[in-house]
Amino acid sequence: MKIHEYQGKQLLAAEGIPVPQSTVAFSADEAHAAAVDLIAKTGSEVLVVKSQIHAGGRGKGRFKEHPDLGGVKVVKGADAVKDLAGKMLGSTLVTIQTGPEGKEVRRLLIEQGMDIKTELYVAATLDRVTGRTTIMASTEGGMEIEEVAESNPEKILKVSIDPAVGLLPFQARQLAYGLGLTGKVARKMATFIGKLAAAYQRLDCAMLEINPLVITGGGDVVALDAKTSFDDNALYRHPTIEELRDPTEEDPAELEAKKSDLSYVNLDGTIGCMVNGAGLAMATMDIIKFFGAEPANFLDVGGGATVERVTAAFKLITADPKLEGILVNIFGDIMKCDVIAEGVLAAVREVGLKVPLVVRLEGTNVEKGKAMLESSDLKIITGSSLRDAAQKIVEMAK
């Protein structure tokens, strides 16, 4: 689960990590009020207006409605903030990560301008090779870390956290001095890294990236940005984090799927698929592509393919306007094929069928299940293997 920058900064501040003073605004008036307040507190007219969307590259991104305007802008004075907020809010920001359709900006972060001396990079994430949390640090602040890893891998410093003891102070110092920092600033950086590692673990983060982390003219170490995402499996122990979810940032069909306990991802193609098991679901998408069509979705109905789940899955798939065919591929593990066939028939009766449907079943009682589908009054085609079923649906949907 992802959250907005301003929410991430609030969480970090609560963990004792220095962040700039800022306020979130949902309207131009709120933005103006926030600016007046910040100017009074800091004594500086310099403010930053930052679009809050769940995608990176906001600074370089451009608004569809205002092609000259980027998603992050430094301005002077409260009136300028209000002006800018009026343009940004409700407009669609297109960045390298949003895709060409962009994302509507509904929230802004109004932040004090900082006196930036140096921009650095620090992040905590899981290293899948070692199975441990890794802290990465780099002097190349402000750049995409993937680009740095590609062009200058030696500029990324890493330490691995032994979960038995946590991040040790010497490891934080290693990174701070490794970044070329000295004296008080190095000590502040080591403290910052220690708190970041603690927050990552305490909040069950999947990624906690501070890019850039800045050293101010006064020698303070401050998180200028925060990209925070959480381990979905651990959300049950963080109810307050679950509340930070912004449904407008998520695909409506994917949210609906979550309610029915289905694992669903919306894609661009035309062949809807319903499969049990994540690996087989991906493989089914791949074979659709192999025969020349594109999958409309990833959908895993899980182990127990009950009538309720199959019906919910059918509703999701058929709601997709670009749909031209449906492929159901169920490898009945413990479920018997006749029970699954019954579920498919009940679901089709309830939801209706406007496009061709090919069903491939495998497992116990497969002949009985197939016979039930074939003898029904519904137009359901069966496939003898995954290859056969995929070929049929791609042909029929043409």
Next chain:
Amino acid sequence: MSVLVDNNTRLCVQGITGNTGAFHAKASMEYGTQVVAGVTPGKGGETFEGSTPIFNTVREALEKAEINATVIFVPPPFAADAIMEAADAGVALIVCITEGIPVEDMVKAKRYLEDHPASRLIGPNCPGIITPNQCRIGIMPGYIHKPGKIGVISRSGTLTYEAVHQLTTLGLGQTTAIGIGGDPVNGTNFVDCLALFNEDPETEGIVMIGEIGGSAEEEGAAFIKANIKKPVVGFIAGTTAPPGKRMGHAGAIISGGKGTAEAKLEALADAGVHLAETPSDIGSTMAKAIG
């Protein structure tokens, strides 16, 4: 021959009184597996299906029922603890079926296992391990398997069944089939299983089924290139998966351009692995490869 499990395996089921645990304990018994103990804290002294003793702790199950393997059907919040309890008792093989364990919990469990080298973990979030007609540990449908000469290793559940079914239909059968699970932090990996099958004289060919995310397939490919002479057939699921999206399995995600199907397929091809064009061709590709 087989790897890791056979008819000498004495299995304990952690979470034997839960719905899933009870269902699959019974299915394993019917398959012929020696299910000699169950563990559910608070239910020690009771029995399962009239004869299998239930204990409060894994240590007790080990001492009294001489278990050498355990399977975990414990809900996600308690599953990592169940793994560590089994490791502390010294159970040789720990198979964790549970899906949805927090990553941080698995990071700790993996670290704990490093201090307990006598125990091997398979999973979590996996279908388990089976040696046809001898021992079924997990949730796979037993009847699709048949004793034979192919070792199967996979990160997936039903996609493994797909491959196993094809091998059975073609008369190749399996020595042992191992599901290593779809989580980002797991126990036994491709390299461990490849080494086991490489040393098993009855395994004539190996099927390796991977998916997007992480680099376990690339590590497997490097091992194959350096060590394995037996034919290996590979398939990677997720060629059509978009980057940045979790495809069902917690570990199946392409992030920062890493973990793509293309990179994995390239590594496997470079190691001389026979790639199955589609998931329907895994069995036939193996039939051709072993001649």
